[in-house]
Amino acid sequence: MDISDVKGIVNDELKKFVNDMLDKEMKKILQKKGSASRDELVDTIRSAFDAVYKVLWQKKDFWKTDIK
Numbered sequence: 001m002d003i004s005d006v007k008g009i010v011n012d013e014l015k016k017f018v019n020d021m022l023d024k025e026m027k028k029i030l031q032k033k034g035s036a037s038r039d040e041l042v043d044t045i046r047s048a049f050d051a052v053y054k055v056l057w058q059k060k061d062f063w064k065t066d067i068k
Contacts, residue, residue, distance in 0.1 A: 030038045056063075 026037075029035050030041065032038060
C-alpha cells in the first residue's frame with residue numbers, strides 16, 4: 001500500500017461522508033427552529049422575495065401599459 005492508495009481511500013470516504021452524513025446533518029440542523037443556520041436561510045429567502053416584489057412593484061406601470 002502506497003501513498004496513492006491511501007489518498008484514494010481517504011477521497012472515497014470523504015465523498016461518502018459528504019453524500020450521506022453531511023446531508024443528514026444539514027437536514028437535522030435546518031429542522032430545528034432555533035438554529036442559526038435555519039434563521040440565516042430564512043432571512044436570505046425572505047430578502048430575495050422582498051427584492052423580487054420591490055422590482056415588480058417598481059415596474060407595475062410597464063406591466064399595465066407596455067405589455068399587450
